[in-house]
Amino acid sequence: MARCDVCGNDYRLSFEIRTTSGDTHTFDSFECAIHRLAPVCEHCGCKIVGHGVEVSGRFYCCAHCARRAEPDGAEIKDAAGTPPS
Template identity: 60%
Template sequence: MAICDVCGNDYANSFLVSMRGKSGTFDSFECAIHAFAPRCAHCGCSVIGHGIEHADTIYCCAHCASQSGVQGANDHPS
């Protein structure tokens, strides 16, 4: 068994996630997302989908990107 790095739960089915030289042990995807997901530069929520990236800044959606001054951000491009 291994202890989750986020919540401290000692769990028999824990797993390891590695990304860009950082790794962690987790008991759930929820904890892994909490530790690894980028945060929206406007509202601060976890970006667990594609999000929108502009000038090395990540936003969760076009609304947040637009509110931060990104021109032409669109969640549903034609």
């Protein structure tokens, strides 16, 4: 049993995540892990749950948000999916 760092639930299936800074956190769910650790999109403010887009140290949830917020954003392309043939 381990207690979740976010909600305090002492749950038998709790798990640990070690971040790049070396800190270790305990969570009872992915929801709580996202709440504590996921970066926030600098344009729309949502939690970045997928791969996201990084431009010069700024994080966005998607290429659309990066295009809207960055001065040279028109050059930022979505990388997921199948390119047109």
